[in-house]
Structure formats: C-alpha cells, structure tokens
Amino acid sequence: MQSFKTIAIAGGTGTLGYYVSEAFLSDGSYKVKILRKKPETVNEKANLLVSKGAEIVYVDYNQKDDLVNALKGTDVLVSILSGFDTYNIQSKMLTVAKEVDVKRFIPTEFGGEYKLGDHICTDTKAKFREDLKKSGLEYTFIYNGAFQEFLGWGGFDVKKKEATFFVDENKIISTTSLSDIAKYTVESLKVPEARNGAIRVAGAALTLKEYLQKFEEATGSKWKVIEDKEVRYRYLNKIDPVPSDADDFKVMALNHTSFEKLDNDKFSFTPRPVTETINELISQAQ
DSSP: OOOOOEEEEETTTSHHHHHHHHHHHHHOSSEEEEEEESSOOOOHHHHHHHHTTOEEEEEOTTOHHHHHHHHTTOSEEEEOOOSTTHHHHHHHHHHHHHHTTOOEEEOSOOSOOOOTTSOTTTHHHHHHHHHHHHHSSEEEEEEOOEEGGGTTTTTEETTTTEEEESSOTTOEEEEEOHHHHHHHHHHGGGOGGGTTEEEEOOSEEEEHHHHHHHHHHHHTSOOEEEEOHHHHHHHHHTOSSOOOHHHHHHHHHHTTOOOSSOOGGGSSSOOOOHHHHHHHHHHHHO
16 A cells, blocks of 8 residues: 555535545644635635644646646545536646646545436546546545435425435435545545545435435424426436426436445444434424
C-alpha cells in the first residue's frame, strides 16, 4: 500500500464534502487542502474547517495554472463536485493530476452504481470512470446507495406522514449516512481492494416497506402509502408521456441502489443504524 500524506478535496465544503473533509481532519494522519471555486467568498463551513487545520485553496477550474498550484504535492484527490459541468472539471483535474504526480483519484461517484446508458444525468459519471481507468492513475470508486438524510427525496414525507413508492415496495434500497460515507472514504485509503477498484458499502439495505415500518414506529402512527405505478410503468416501458425529469431520475436512481455484495466487512467500524437518521429527520420536521 502506498503512503498518502496530503489530501485535496474538491467540493469539500458542500453537503457531503464537509463530512468528508471533517473525517480526514479527524483522522489526524493527513494534511488536508480544500479546493473552493473562485472568487473568494465568506463561508462558515470553510472557516470551521480552517479552525480544525485545513487549508483552503481557491481555484478557477478552467485555469490550468490554478489547478497545478492547487494540486502540486497532493497524494490523493477526492472530488465531491456536482453539477452539469462536473465531467469537464474532473477531466481537467485528471490531466493536471497526472502532470503533478497525484497518486490516486477518488471521483464523485458516491451514490448508486450506474453504467453508460442508464440515464443522461449519470452518463457523464460512467464516461469519466472509463477515462480515469485509462489514465494510468490509481483510482477508487465508492458506491453507497442513497443518502439516508435524503430519504425524503426518496418518497418519505415526514410532515404529511406519507410514503410515495416510485419503485416496488419490496425493492431493496441501500442507504448510508453522510458521516459514514465520509468514514468509508477515509478508510478506503487503507483497504487493499480499493486500489484500482470499487467499494460498495451501505448503512442499511432494506425494502421500501421496511423503511416505512421504521418511520411508522418512530412516529407512532400509520402512514398513507401512495404507489406511483403510473410513473414507474412509463419509466420502465419508455411510454409517452414520459415522467417529469425529476420523477424519471428518481425511479432510475432508486433502481440502482442495491448491490449484490457489500464491502462493509473490509472496514473497521459499524455504520450507524438508519433509525438514528430517521429520528433526526422526524425531529427536524417538527
């Protein structure tokens, strides 16, 4: 195993990025650089990370010199970027990473495992994976299913006590908390199988019906269930009128969050129970 000392995190003050940045800082083994997009702006999360020992580096991702200065001396580049331009930005970072001898690139997967052709919104991820594999740079792909903190996006409405099933109620959905995804990312540097490979982890792997049961137990009430069979049918059969972009992506994403085999046993910690996140979601909704 290579010895890594300096970690650069692109998008390290975002929703997941902040947890990943914190996890690397808490580990205490690494120098952590957080890449933020120019121009410089006041950011509470960035200030908190600086107070914990991180260095904030502002970059224009379209300027090669900025990227060279930001990535020089970096051992591991972690990208937690999102948006329509992510493929182009990651491609530019990859070119520079090779030039300045970055040892490993962890791209912005963090979710379901998608292949080319699954959806227009995820095709760029699949395309970049192939680019990275061909680059000669070490890589690790991390798949963790859906974020537990976003179970509301998956159809669970705590305020209304309603569950909308966009896929079959017996479909297994893997979910992981943001804090655990961060821990898996840090520990992946010490897992031999992660070198030039994919890591598949989950904090919970339950059916939609089982997640609903946990929400009902936590709220002490029976929830209304809405089965959006029409959206599901039109998505699966590609029948017009197709679902809205949001619903179309939701069905696709939920259909790609289960894994045949998990790598949880390769890590030193046990992920937090999904009931803890569910209780937090309920508390936030009150």
